[in-house]
Amino acid sequence: MAIPNEYTIQKLLDKREEIDVYKAHHPIHGIVTAYTISKTSSSKMADTMGRHLYQSGIQMRSISQLNLPFVARALEVSQNPNEPYIITEHTTYNLQHVINDHLILKPKEYIKYSGKY
Numbered sequence: 001m002a003i004p005n006e007y008t009i010q011k012l013l014d015k016r017e018e019i020d021v022y023k024a025h026h027p028i029h030g031i032v033t034a035y036t037i038s039k040t041s042s043s044k045m046a047d048t049m050g051r052h053l054y055q056s057g058i059q060m061r062s063i064s065q066l067n068l069p070f071v072a073r074a075l076e077v078s079q080n081p082n083e084p085y086i087i088t089e090h091t092t093y094n095l096q097h098v099i100n101d102h103l104i105l106k107p108k109e110y111i112k113y114s115g116k117y
Helices: 043-064 095-099 107-113
Strands: 008-016 019-026 030-037 074-077 085-089
Touching: 008 030, 030 043, 043 074, 043 085
Parallel strands: none
Antiparallel strands: 008 019, 019 030, 030 085, 074 085
């Protein structure tokens, strides 16, 4: 796992499509969500998903600078394409946000809607 040491992993939230999603704590940002390549991925799949995660991180960083209210901000993304990760604000969906059209997109949904799949 390439996530920097200042993040304390609290628990695994999701594991799919060769990407592990963790709830973590950072001394400044508080509770965050961390996305990284699964340790159990085959090397070929890890390379493919690693490139995809790295490119998505770059796109998320650019979008985060716009401070859009409906997109979870990328707090940190990997600078090393060989060890990709994305750290975002920790968000949860709730019915009120859906009703008010303030649904926050998480990286998985961002990747899906960006046309990469």
